[in-house]
Amino acid sequence: MHSLPVTELTTRAREIFRRVVEGYLTTGQPVGSRTLAGGGELNLSPASIRSVLADLEGQGLLSQPHTSAGRMPTEVGLRLFVDGMMQMSQPTREEREAIERSLTEPGPIEAALAATSAALSDLSACAGVVMVPAHEPLLAQVTLVPLSPGRALAVLVGQDGGIENRIVDLPPGLPPGALEEASNYITAHLAGRTLGEAARLMQAQIASGQSALDAASADLVKRGLAVWSQDAQRRPVLIVRGQANLLDDTALGDLERVRSLIDDLESKQSVAQMLDLAREAESTRIFIGAENRLFALSGSSVIASPYRDREGRVVGVVGVIGPTRLNYARVVPMVDFTAQSLGRLIR
Incomplete structure (x- = not known):
């Protein structure tokens, strides 16, 4: 109907x-x-x-x-x-700050995405989900950009035009020009290789003394590549946090629905395919109950929004999954703000 x-x-x-x-x-x-x-x-x-x-x-x-x-x-x-009919309410300052704090998680971008998913779950009292790119690009360029004392942003550009970022902890006493030297060395010697290949080759060159880098720059190169050392096939396509939020007081009277929902969430590939429907959306999408076949039996709602890189390309989807009895007016703007924040992270 x-x-x-x-x-x-x-x-x-x-x-x-x-x-x-x-x-x-x-x-x-x-x-x-x-x-x-x-x-x-x-x-x-x-x-x-x-x-x-x-x-x-x-x-x-x-x-x-x-x-x-x-x-x-x-x-x-x-x-x-x-x-x-719904009147949206914007996220509070405390909610915005909680989301933005989650984006400062050091290390691989997946760590920040997992923290963001957990923060969104806590704030919405739903399960938080983030879908991340699953492919491993060939390396075109790596740039190390200073962020703050002791930290830098490693910006990877793939040959397919995709961009990924990692936060790198810097060794103390780093000499001037070390970031640029390390960036140039990685780009010159490892372009055209996958991340895994680049990391293995770089480690072999440094270990054998073939790198022609001083100790500080060699250490920086290893740090820059180490954050990408996880094989692409082992990266999670979908990060889910806060499933326990689905077991609220109202769930006790409908355990079969909750069991069905938990089973749906365990099928991460199916959830990722569902979230992929939001990739082409201009803004946040809302799926209510049977509007999405995956959650038809559990009667759950999904609020999802794509996030983009600096070129405006969609690189992932963030959202929440919960019962149809959601505070849509509060959660929809929260998901939208999270997507915008993730977009700023990967610029």
Whole structure:
């Protein structure tokens, strides 16, 4: 069933529908007519409200778990609310700072991505996911750029035009020009090789004394290449953090759904394929329940946003996975901010 445009709802129906959805997203419980009438803002009797609720149910926007319960939004209703009625709230300063702190994790970029996924999971109370490139490019250029005392950014440019970054800890007392010397040496001697090949060859040259580098520069080259030493085939295609957040109080009454969701998350390749659908999106995408076949049985929602390099190319996807009862207005901007922050990291 497709959702009707929100403009086709009467003002009264739109307001009652909004209150039901917001109440359900806040409490996880169906919202009844007496609750809606209790505040007095609607200026309607419970009987009048029940009539509107019945109409909304007939339109496929609300459902009633059983005859004595209130109403809750269907997946169609949630889509209508998200697309046409939701008022976004921007991440707080504390939330932005927590996300940005996670991006300073030293070492391979995967470490920063894992920390970012964990931070997003903690803030959203969902499972945080980050999809990273799985291919291993051929080396075209490596540049070591000073970041702060004791740290540098190793920028790798692949022959395919892809760019990857690593944070490198610098040895104390590094002489002036050492970063440039090491960058030039790596580029001149190792261009056209994979990262694994480059690291092995560089280690062999330094060990045999064939590198023509002084001790400080040789150490810097080893540090610059060591952060890429993990074989590309062993890199995680998908980083998932915070699965325990899915086991909240509401999950206790629906263990089969949660079990299905955990099984879905264990199939990382399938999740990565699903997230790949967000790669071509201009902004954050929201998949609600059965809108994505992978999570149709578990009835879960996915909020995902692509992140890009400095050339505007999509290099990965970041997002959260959780129950359909998400605070979409808060989590969607949070995921979007995380994607923008990741984009700044890999520039």
